[in-house]
Amino acid sequence: MQKAQAKRNRCWSIPRIFFFLWVGGADLFIRIFALNSSSDYELRRSNRRRATTMSMASAHGKLAYPQFSGLRRTSACVSNSQPLFLRRAGAAASRRSFGGIFAMAGTGKFFVGGNWKCNGTKDSISKLVADLNSATLENDVDVVVAPPFIYIDQVKRSLVDRIEISAQNSWIGKGGAFTGEISAEQLIDIGCKWVIHGHSERRHIIGEDDQFIGKKAAYALSQNLKVIACIGEKLDEREAGKTFDVCFQQLKGFADNVSSWTNIVIAYEPVWAIGTGKVATPEQAQEVHAAVRDWLKKNVSAEVASETRIIYGGSVNGSNCADLAKKEDIDGFLVGGASLKGPEFAVIVNSATEKKVAA
Numbered sequence: 001m002q003k004a005q006a007k008r009n010r011c012w013s014i015p016r017i018f019f020f021l022w023v024g025g026a027d028l029f030i031r032i033f034a035l036n037s038s039s040d041y042e043l044r045r046s047n048r049r050r051a052t053t054m055s056m057a058s059a060h061g062k063l064a065y066p067q068f069s070g071l072r073r074t075s076a077c078v079s080n081s082q083p084l085f086l087r088r089a090g091a092a093a094s095r096r097s098f099g100g101i102f103a104m105a106g107t108g109k110f111f112v113g114g115n116w117k118c119n120g121t122k123d124s125i126s127k128l129v130a131d132l133n134s135a136t137l138e139n140d141v142d143v144v145v146a147p148p149f150i151y152i153d154q155v156k157r158s159l160v161d162r163i164e165i166s167a168q169n170s171w172i173g174k175g176g177a178f179t180g181e182i183s184a185e186q187l188i189d190i191g192c193k194w195v196i197h198g199h200s201e202r203r204h205i206i207g208e209d210d211q212f213i214g215k216k217a218a219y220a221l222s223q224n225l226k227v228i229a230c231i232g233e234k235l236d237e238r239e240a241g242k243t244f245d246v247c248f249q250q251l252k253g254f255a256d257n258v259s260s261w262t263n264i265v266i267a268y269e270p271v272w273a274i275g276t277g278k279v280a281t282p283e284q285a286q287e288v289h290a291a292v293r294d295w296l297k298k299n300v301s302a303e304v305a306s307e308t309r310i311i312y313g314g315s316v317n318g319s320n321c322a323d324l325a326k327k328e329d330i331d332g333f334l335v336g337g338a339s340l341k342g343p344e345f346a347v348i349v350n351s352a353t354e355k356k357v358a359a
């Protein structure tokens with residue numbers, strides 16, 4: 001036990017040095033370029049202090065991973081006339097509802113997708129669609145469901161237009177002699193707007209690699225399908241301290257192949273949390289989401305980093321979604337099992353209200 005702990009501590013000492021260097025650099029950058037008000041700066045400083053304390057705790061082995069919490073930039077449009085606590089909770093506010101105060105590090109609309117995977121029959125899907133049609137869904141959320149290919153047409157014909165449809169896969173190029181495949185053109189033809197690529201079940205069960213996934217995403221985008229781009233580490237990778245390396249490598253597979261991020265939503269789905277009932281804690285999810293946003297900022301652009309939705313997936317349900325939704329870098333969810341239950345899926349969609357500060 002103790003040996004393992006010591007090993008973990010040792011593993012983290014090099015990344016931690018870089019982490020502190022990075023914190024220092026980021027802080028300098030914020031001071032020079034982003035700060036236009038001293039009180040914003042106070043808020044950031046207190047966040048910094050909190051983050052540093054947490055990293056210290058991690059140095060003593062209390063936390064297994066370095067914390068990014070509190071390092072996110074708050075928006076430059078945060079209103080200074082608001083009391084500090086409100087702006088801090090700003091970590092939880094929606095810009096649209098509260099003119100200028102928001103807690104989302106990203107600027108994109110909340111997004112909730114339901115991945116039905118290989119589940120359902122004509123009958124169970126009719127029932128699910130009826131439940132979704134009668135659910136009350138918050139306006140300010142993009143809602144998408146991903147039925148199995150063969151039911152897409154049934155769902156398209158019966159589901160309210162307010163909910164868009166995603167496929168769970170698409171072929172790497174134009175259709176043709178590719179037995180068993182479905183092309184992006186065909187998906188567009190039946191009214192599908194989205195497609196999921198890079199899901200861990202396709203990576204680890206079917207054996208798709210970063211390059212194949214990146215190319216499929218690029219082709220889908222070229223045909224005007226929007227892409228839910230999934231990334232996430234396995235348990236052994238997390239335990240070996242490789243969470244960020246794995247996620248960044250998978251992100252690179254998309255980034256190297258796509259020319260625009262406008263129609264991409266990133267889904268962080270830790271493999272150990274998918275279908276296991278083992279959900280990442282809000283802090284674990286936030287930490288990776290913040291790192292992903294930072295990666296986009298460094299490797300793509302600040303604009304893409306703030307506009308791209310980064311959603312969480314992995315045993316999200318009606319009871320745990322609210323706490324996750326409060327985290328500033330969590331811009332929505334990709335839901336598995338709970339998306340097969342209409343009322344519960346609606347609860348998850350409506351957790352978008354957690355982003356708003358209680359009036």
Ligand SMILES: *[C@@H]1O[C@H](CO)[C@@H](O)[C@H](O)[C@H]1NC(C)=O
Nearest residue numbers: 210211214215252253256257
């Ligand atoms: C797609 O991404 C992979 C993985 O990063 C990379 O090896 C490959 O060169 C990229 N392909 C193109 C066409 O850019």
Ligand SMILES: *[C@@H]1O[C@H](CO)[C@@H](O)[C@H](O)[C@H]1NC(C)=O
Nearest residue numbers: 277278279315317318319320
């Ligand atoms: C939701 O997930 C949590 C784990 O985060 C679990 O304890 C709880 O029982 C689940 N609730 C429902 C309604 O499935």
Ligand SMILES: *[C@@H]1O[C@H](CO)[C@@H](O)[C@H](O)[C@H]1NC(C)=O
Nearest residue numbers: 245248249252295297298299
């Ligand atoms: C891009 O991300 C990688 C991590 O995958 C990092 O090592 C590299 O420095 C980044 N590139 C730039 C230009 O910031």
Ligand SMILES: *[C@@H]1O[C@H](CO)[C@@H](O)[C@H](O)[C@H]1NC(C)=O
Nearest residue numbers: 117118119120336337338340
């Ligand atoms: C999805 O399908 C699998 C296999 O048929 C089944 O075990 C699972 O319970 C289904 N999930 C739900 C939430 O119905």
